[in-house]
Amino acid sequence: MTERKRASATACSNIAFIKYWGKQDFDWNVPLNDSISMNLSGAVTTTTVEWDANLAQDEIYLEGERVLDERGLRISRYLDRIRDDWYRMGARVASVNSFPAGTGIASSASGFAALASAAIAAFHEGHPDESDMTRWARRGSGSACRSIQAGFVEWTAGSSDADSLSQQFCPPEHWDLTDLVVLVSRSPKTISSSQGHRIAVAHPFMKERQKLLPSRMLALKGALAKRDFSTFGEIVEHEAMEVQAIMMSGQPSALYMQPGTMELIHAVRSWREDDGLAVYFTLDAGPNMHVLCESGNAPEVRRRIEKLVPRVEIIENRAGPGAKLHDDHLF
Ligand code: DP6
Numbered sequence: 001m002t003e004r005k006r007a008s009a010t011a012c013s014n015i016a017f018i019k020y021w022g023k024q025d026f027d028w029n030v031p032l033n034d035s036i037s038m039n040l041s042g043a044v045t046t047t048t049v050e051w052d053a054n055l056a057q058d059e060i061y062l063e064g065e066r067v068l069d070e071r072g073l074r075i076s077r078y079l080d081r082i083r084d085d086w087y088r089m090g091a092r093v094a095s096v097n098s099f100p101a102g103t104g105i106a107s108s109a110s111g112f113a114a115l116a117s118a119a120i121a122a123f124h125e126g127h128p129d130e131s132d133m134t135r136w137a138r139r140g141s142g143s144a145c146r147s148i149q150a151g152f153v154e155w156t157a158g159s160s161d162a163d164s165l166s167q168q169f170c171p172p173e174h175w176d177l178t179d180l181v182v183l184v185s186r187s188p189k190t191i192s193s194s195q196g197h198r199i200a201v202a203h204p205f206m207k208e209r210q211k212l213l214p215s216r217m218l219a220l221k222g223a224l225a226k227r228d229f230s231t232f233g234e235i236v237e238h239e240a241m242e243v244q245a246i247m248m249s250g251q252p253s254a255l256y257m258q259p260g261t262m263e264l265i266h267a268v269r270s271w272r273e274d275d276g277l278a279v280y281f282t283l284d285a286g287p288n289m290h291v292l293c294e295s296g297n298a299p300e301v302r303r304r305i306e307k308l309v310p311r312v313e314i315i316e317n318r319a320g321p322g323a324k325l326h327d328d329h330l331f
Contacts, residue, residue, distance in 0.1 A: 268280065268281045
């Protein structure tokens with residue numbers, strides 16, 4: 001084994017149409033239910049990992065700055081799992097995002113997908129097996145496993161670390177959808193998604209949700225396969241509101257929506273119902289709006305958002321690629 005091994009990877013974030021909210025196993029991020037998402041071409045993380053036998057302690061750099069806080073500790077704890085399995089070595093990690101920091105865009109999905117890919121590839125000195133990659137990404141952050149494959153990706157919950165895996169449902173070119181992420185607020189969220197998953201499992205509505213999800217998932221996949229945008233949008237919006245309701249009515253309550261979120265929800269519904277524009281939305285554990293349309297309508301939808309909220313920052317995404325290894329090392 002050589003003394004130093006380095007690899008770099010790039011991965012997109014993703015937006016879930018059927019959400020992962022609640023876990024069976026908190027150590028390994030095994031979810032309560034299957035979920036499905038689209039990779040976000042405009043929200044990308046690039047990470048370089050170098051295992052170094054001469055390094056006593058990990059060195060973690062995010063956006064060029066050495067980090068010693070909880071973010072660095074989370075990465076080191078994750079690397080410990082790899083070290084437990086394979087070998088004991090320090091790691092030098094550098095990671096940069098294509099999207100501005102602190103905007104509430106889910107950087108843990110792209111972050112852990114890129115980190116897992118680079119860390120494991122550096123060890124293997126080659127391309128690891130894909131299901132192994134989705135497993136390693138999930139262990140870092142559940143939603144990260146859906147960023148390993150390209151396009152539209154399904155995560156089968158399974159019942160343990162061994163069988164909780166993601167797979168591609170259809171490639172990016174299957175459907176030209178656009179997700180306009182509207183950065184409604186930059187204020188940090190008071191309840192992290194990790195905490196949110198714990199609150200969710202104790203929620204009395206959760207049992208009912210689990211009963212409803214298999215048929216919802218089937219309907220969503222049918223609409224995706226047929227590129228039936230209105231059926232797809234109705235399901236996605238309903239799913240988003242159901243998960244928000246569980247978040248808001250949990251103990252403690254997680255109210256992620258801000259006034260700007262609510263303003264956009266009403267606007268999207270009015271553009272659709274009053275003006276006949278085919279546009280829907282979804283939300284994650286944060287205030288930012290994901291406004292969804294077929295790409296032919298994206299310029300019109302964008303124009304309306306910019307008119308309603310002048311100077312607001314928008315990240316425009318199509319269905320993005322999967323995680324990729326490359327030689328563009330950050331150091
Ligand atoms: C609302 O993947 O961030 O975005 O596994 O604890 O890291 P951890 O949680 P995380 O949860 C994401 C939840 C969500 C919905 C989704 O992406 O499916």
